[in-house]
Amino acid sequence: MSVRGIGSSPTARxxxxxxxxxxxxxxxxxxxxxxxxxSPRGDPSPTTLALVAGVALARAVAALAPxxxxxxKWPNDLLVGGAKCAGILMERTGDSIVIGIGVNLxxxxxxxxxPTAALADKGASLDRDRFAEALAIAMxxxxxxxxxxxxxxxxxxxxPQAHPVGTPLRVSEQGIDGVFDxxxxxxxxxxxRDGGETMVIHAGDVDLRRSVEGK
Numbered sequence: 001m002s003v004r005g006i007g008s009s010p011t012a013r014x015x016x017x018x019x020x021x022x023x024x025x026x027x028x029x030x031x032x033x034x035x036x037x038x039s040p041r042g043d044p045s046p047t048t049l050a051l052v053a054g055v056a057l058a059r060a061v062a063a064l065a066p067x068x069x070x071x072x073k074w075p076n077d078l079l080v081g082g083a084k085c086a087g088i089l090m091e092r093t094g095d096s097i098v099i100g101i102g103v104n105l106x107x108x109x110x111x112x113x114x115p116t117a118a119l120a121d122k123g124a125s126l127d128r129d130r131f132a133e134a135l136a137i138a139m140x141x142x143x144x145x146x147x148x149x150x151x152x153x154x155x156x157x158x159x160p161q162a163h164p165v166g167t168p169l170r171v172s173e174q175g176i177d178g179v180f181d182x183x184x185x186x187x188x189x190x191x192x193r194d195g196g197e198t199m200v201i202h203a204g205d206v207d208l209r210r211s212v213e214g215k
Contacts, residue, residue: 044151046090046097048187050076051158052146053088053099056138058161061086061103063134065124072162074180074189074206079163082208083108083117105131114207155183168209171201177209 054072061070061078070080078086086103105126108116119126146154159182167180169191178191181198189201 043147048151049097050088050090051154051187052142055157056142057086059138060134064126068122068124080117080122083115085117085119151187170207170209172205172207
């Protein structure tokens with residue numbers, strides 16, 4: 001199995017990039033495609049790669065924009081001040097896992113269901129080349145940790161970069177409210193309900209509850 005990471009860069013190829021998509025050659029960005037080889041045996045579940053990518057993304061942003069206060073939100077978003085500034089998508093294609101990471105470096109789209117922000121709006125003017133390289137390096141490091149030390153170590157790295165335990169959340173599809181209670185050993189979300197019981201959420205859209213109620 002292999003992992004393919006798709007991010008954004010201007011015209012310089014990040015170290016180790018294996019392919020390019022020239023369709024996006026505008027003043028905004030072009031796509032780069034980097035592949036990491038994954039052992040067919042002994043690796044953690046591929047579903048936990050969203051956490052791996054989240055750790056890498058948060059580390060890249062923190063390295064280039066320290067003090068920004070970016071926070072991870074399970075399962076696949078990066079927030080600044082409660083507004084989404086980056087997102088992660090995963091898709092399995094044959095024997096590959098494709099990880100797409102979209103980062104609002106300069107501008108952010110208007111979304112009807114949630115606030116968005118660009119890193120530039122928060123005072124972080126990041127060069128695309130430099131960010132792409134930092135993200136590729138961070139992903140390589142996080143992927144090595146995932147393979148060699150397991151998902152537990154990734155969870156340990158993910159939690160301090162996420163919103164704190166006790167943050168009000170809502171599972172959108174079911175309309176279930178609760179507060180963030182950390183992650184289960186397999187990387188699933190722990191949601192503590194008002195009555196004290198804890199639900200384990202393995203998939204779904206999760207929002208900060210204050211942003212939902214504030215619409």
